[in-house]
Amino acid sequence: MTKETSGPDQLIYLFSKLPGLGTRSARRIVLHLLQDKDLRLKGLIEGLQDAAAKINCCTICNNIDYSSQCRICLDQQRSDNIIAIVETVAELWALERTGRFKGRYHVLGGTLSISANRSPADLKLPNLLSRCNNHQTKELIIATNSTLDGQTTAYFITEYFKNYPIKTSRLASGIPIGGELDYLDEGTLWAAFESRKPFE
Missing domain, CATH: 1.10.8.420 (RecR Domain 1)
Structure with missing residues (x-):
């Protein structure tokens, strides 16, 4: 311009x-x-x-809200036993739209990326570990996107927490409901193939 x-x-x-x-x-x-x-x-x-x-960034989970602590973190009805780790607030909002997840969140603010100059320190995992210890969190759901950077970040997080008594899980990936194989990209199709389970 x-x-x-x-x-x-x-x-x-x-x-x-x-x-x-x-x-x-x-x-x-x-x-x-x-x-x-x-x-x-x-x-x-x-x-x-x-x-x-x-609008501020939540001092606990990095969500955005009109106070220093977001409504989700202040909600006493939500469980501290489980925390979903998402890349950005956009993914947090997407999970909230389902109306099913009743745990807490940790917003990474992005993924590990050389091009974006984001290092492990930017993920604020020590803060997350402190939250887990203070609230006896039992499970971390790694809900990063199925991109190369998202998968690299998920692997790093898994390695970071592997020596702690906290279960780490990953969102399932594969064929969406109503999806047709011919219209899926190769990455999604292979992820679905690799994540296959017994027919019930």
Whole structure:
């Protein structure tokens, strides 16, 4: 973007850099906002300013919320016996949408990655170990993505906790419900093949 770029073009450029949006989608969003600046654009600006001022990273699990400790960590109805380890808050939200998991979380903030300059220290595993010890946690569910970095990170976490009396498990991977073999990528298909179990 050049220095001369301003006004709507600048907004389009900024929106186009958001995940899942390209230039065409960004243009439609900007036009929608500008059709009623007083209501739509100002409302968005106020919402963003409020979020920037109030949203924090949870000091316990690294989730995001309006307080220093998120609602999940403060929920006394949830179990400390089991903790799901996820890459980002996006995966935490995905698991929460199922409405079935009633344990706690540990958000890594990403995976081990040379290209992204992320080292083992960035995973904050000593903090997680301290939580496990303080609450007698029995199981860690490693819920990283099935990418090369995700699998490398999962292996590192397993090795880190192997000498402690805490069970580590990994999310199953393979064929989704309703999936057809012909439409699956090779990695997913092989993971399903390797994770096969007796027919019941």
